[in-house]
Amino acid sequence: MRYLKASDIDFLAIGAAVLGSGGGGDPYLGKLMAKEAILEKGDVRLIDVNEVPDEELVIPSAMMGAPSVMLEKLPNGKEPEAAFRAVESFFGKKAYATMSIEAGGINSCIPVYTAARLGLPLVDVDGMGRAFPEIPMVTFSLGGVKASPMVVCDEKGNKVVLETINNAWIETLSRTVTVAMGLSSMIGLYVMDGKTLKEFGVRGTISLAIEIGHRIISAHKRKESPVDSILEVTKGYRLFEGKVTDVQRDLTTGFVRGKAHFEGIDRYRGTGFRLDFQNENLVGMLDGKPCAMVPDLITVLDRETGSPITTEHLRYGQRVMIIGMPCAPIWRTEKGLAQVGPRYFKYDIDYEPIEELMKRRAS
Amino acid sequence: MRYLKASDIDFLAIGAAVLGSGGGGDPYLGKLMAKEAILEKGDVRLIDVNEVPDEELVIPSAMMGAPSVMLEKLPNGKEPEAAFRAVESFFGKKAYATMSIEAGGINSCIPVYTAARLGLPLVDVDGMGRAFPEIPMVTFSLGGVKASPMVVCDEKGNKVVLETINNAWIETLSRTVTVAMGLSSMIGLYVMDGKTLKEFGVRGTISLAIEIGHRIISAHKRKESPVDSILEVTKGYRLFEGKVTDVQRDLTTGFVRGKAHFEGIDRYRGTGFRLDFQNENLVGMLDGKPCAMVPDLITVLDRETGSPITTEHLRYGQRVMIIGMPCAPIWRTEKGLAQVGPRYFKYDIDYEPIEELMKRRAS
Numbered sequence: 244m245r246y247l248k249a250s251d252i253d254f255l256a257i258g259a260a261v262l263g264s265g266g267g268g269d270p271y272l273g274k275l276m277a278k279e280a281i282l283e284k285g286d287v288r289l290i291d292v293n294e295v296p297d298e299e300l301v302i303p304s305a306m307m308g309a310p311s312v313m314l315e316k317l318p319n320g321k322e323p324e325a326a327f328r329a330v331e332s333f334f335g336k337k338a339y340a341t342m343s344i345e346a347g348g349i350n351s352c353i354p355v356y357t358a359a360r361l362g363l364p365l366v367d368v369d370g371m372g373r374a375f376p377e378i379p380m381v382t383f384s385l386g387g388v389k390a391s392p393m394v395v396c397d398e399k400g401n402k403v404v405l406e407t408i409n410n411a412w413i414e415t416l417s418r419t420v421t422v423a424m425g426l427s428s429m430i431g432l433y434v435m436d437g438k439t440l441k442e443f444g445v446r447g448t449i450s451l452a453i454e455i456g457h458r459i460i461s462a463h464k465r466k467e468s469p470v471d472s473i474l475e476v477t478k479g480y481r482l483f484e485g486k487v488t489d490v491q492r493d494l495t496t497g498f499v500r501g502k503a504h505f506e507g508i509d510r511y512r513g514t515g516f517r518l519d520f521q522n523e524n525l526v527g528m529l530d531g532k533p534c535a536m537v538p539d540l541i542t543v544l545d546r547e548t549g550s551p552i553t554t555e556h557l558r559y560g561q562r563v564m565i566i567g568m569p570c571a572p573i574w575r576t577e578k579g580l581a582q583v584g585p586r587y588f589k590y591d592i593d594y595e596p597i598e599e600l601m602k603r604r605a606s
Numbered sequence: 607m608r609y610l611k612a613s614d615i616d617f618l619a620i621g622a623a624v625l626g627s628g629g630g631g632d633p634y635l636g637k638l639m640a641k642e643a644i645l646e647k648g649d650v651r652l653i654d655v656n657e658v659p660d661e662e663l664v665i666p667s668a669m670m671g672a673p674s675v676m677l678e679k680l681p682n683g684k685e686p687e688a689a690f691r692a693v694e695s696f697f698g699k700k701a702y703a704t705m706s707i708e709a710g711g712i713n714s715c716i717p718v719y720t721a722a723r724l725g726l727p728l729v730d731v732d733g734m735g736r737a738f739p740e741i742p743m744v745t746f747s748l749g750g751v752k753a754s755p756m757v758v759c760d761e762k763g764n765k766v767v768l769e770t771i772n773n774a775w776i777e778t779l780s781r782t783v784t785v786a787m788g789l790s791s792m793i794g795l796y797v798m799d800g801k802t803l804k805e806f807g808v809r810g811t812i813s814l815a816i817e818i819g820h821r822i823i824s825a826h827k828r829k830e831s832p833v834d835s836i837l838e839v840t841k842g843y844r845l846f847e848g849k850v851t852d853v854q855r856d857l858t859t860g861f862v863r864g865k866a867h868f869e870g871i872d873r874y875r876g877t878g879f880r881l882d883f884q885n886e887n888l889v890g891m892l893d894g895k896p897c898a899m900v901p902d903l904i905t906v907l908d909r910e911t912g913s914p915i916t917t918e919h920l921r922y923g924q925r926v927m928i929i930g931m932p933c934a935p936i937w938r939t940e941k942g943l944a945q946v947g948p949r950y951f952k953y954d955i956d957y958e959p960i961e962e963l964m965k966r967r968a969s
Binding site: 401422424 | 762763764767768769771778779783785
């Protein structure tokens with residue numbers, strides 16, 4: 244157990260955004276919310292998964308939709324609590340802790356906000372070890388845990404409780420409700436007991452994110468590149484260096500779907516890179532050939548500062564370093580790949596681990 | 607107080623479809639459900655509004671969406687009860703009775719089904735005195751009653767509880783959920799106490815529908831036209847006689863929107879009639895001039911049998927009699943017309959009562 248202070252939130256937000264693979268939302272807003280709540284209510288206890296008693300409930304807290312929209316349609320600050328309490332009241336039992344459903348700027352900070360506001364501990368775990376665009380894409384799903392009952396709240400004060408027969412219906416109904424609410428919402432879902440969490444959670448995601456963030460900010464202070472340091476702690480690879488030549492985005496489905504094109508610089512001069520995304524980066528192609536793909540992590544970093552750039556903040560002319568990192572092992576199982584592999588996202592390619600792709604590229 | 611027997615359901619379904627103004631759903635399915643429930647569980651007590659104690663709760667039961675879809679995506683029979691019980695559990699109080707939200711084939715029968723299944727009385731009242739396409743279009747809204755909390759259930763077993771800040775958000779969110787569920791759902795909403803129901807309900811709708819249905823079926827047995835008899839009890843008018851020359855429909859918005867064109871026969875030979883609808887008939891135009899409009903009732907009857915034809919069952923070549931009937935007086939108030947008058951449905955015309963229009967037409 245340790246305490247999360249307001250100063251940790253900068254590390255958490257930036258580190259989680261590296262793990263967020265371009266998604267998980269712009270850290271800015273989540274960071275403000277989490278820091279403000281800690282300053283007002285006190286430091287948040289970060290507990291290990293093993294500290295959660297088997298029979299106690301944990302309720303994850305998150306935002307859903309297009310984070311770019313949330314920057315203009317600001318939360319009122321009561322939605323995460325409203326969603327959390329509505330899930331609790333559904334079960335007629337108080338929750339022991341909250342947790343993060345995914346690693347990513349906003350969705351690592353929202354649970355800190357909820358934990359601080361409600362005086363609950365935050366569990367050092369998440370359900371992805373990265374960010375993913377759809378609700379059922381959590382390791383808990385592989386263990387048969389249901390997202391239902393799920394509560395969706397908006398900043399206007401509307402609240403929707405969904406009880407569905409499976410996670411696909413949760414995705415369909417919560418997405419359609421979030422789109423109708425104006426493309427963003429705060430949610431509570433995937434309630435589970437400590438026993439289940441121990442079995443299926445991706446452990447240590449919060450402390451890993453803080454460690455990554457700490458390395459980035461320290462390197463920045465020393466005026467060094469943090470890239471090697473990030474690759475060391477995440478076991479990742481350099482994929483490409485270049486500048487953004489084009490970005491296409493479409494928000495109408497409730498996701499940020501699109502493609503970004505890059506032109507190589509320095510030792511990548513003369514080559515081109517294409518990155519496809521759906522909230523998160525899905526597949527990176529170097530000169531038309533896949534060089535990293537879901538569920539492995541692909542993150543775009545600012546070439547000067549090493550700060551992660553989310554898919555929503557990619558802009559023409561940015562000079563970037565693109566890195567790839569291996570995903571949590573559970574995603575590489577047959578069940579895991581069926582749920583979040585390239586074919587799920589309609590790519591006609593078989594998954595190849597980033598380690599293999601890099602080995603082939605080197606030879 | 608009287609009892610509704612299975613044999614009354616034929617009268618209720620056909621009579622409510624006359625009041626349904628082309629909407630309220632095909633009576634066929636609702637009739638089967640209500641009859642089956644009565645035969646299995648016993649007759650349903652039909653009670654007067656005055657028999658509901660002021661402080662007791664009444665929960666309306668209804669289906670939402672495009673009834674034509676429900677004919678192919680059949681209910682499993684448990685949704686109305688699931689929706690009703692979920693609303694009850696929200697309030698933590700048992701309901702005293704159920705009621706109909708609108709007059710119309712399916713939505714007059716669903717509450718009978720729910721009443722029979724749950725052993726509750728049905729109140730002889732509704733919230734429209736006709737059918738309307740959108741959730742907030744009930745007389746209760748004029749009294750400030752909220753549709754929220756509303757429960758939406760589908761035949762697959764999914765359940766959604768909506769708590770919103772106003773009725774417009776209930777309409778938006780429940781419509782979007784119903785569309786995602788496959789265009790039809792069963793709902794519970796507009797919970798109110800006996801006192802409020804007495805003040806804002808349209809009284810006697812169920813018994814009026816039964817009376818109309820009885821007149822149609824009796825006339826049919828005597829091989830007579832039931833039209834005069836219907837017009838007598840509803841204070842209605844003949845608007846047009848002719849045959850259907852064209853029908854256009856669009857289901858994509860979760861409504862059945864469209865237009866039907868008719869060519870006059872007999873004394874209407876040489877004239878044309880156009881009927882616009884959104885689930886229900888909205889405006890009827892004789893040779894391009896409005897001759898009846900919302901909130902007044904417009905219903906298309908089969909010219910031979912006098913049976914009402916819903917907007918979903920209008921077909922090329924049908925020979926029909928179109929009748930118009932005055933709406934419940936509360937709809938003719940300024941507030942009522944703002945909610946369901948022609949301008950709400952985007953017609954650039956002022957409401958004129960059918961009595962006035964007929965007087966002008968006669969002169």
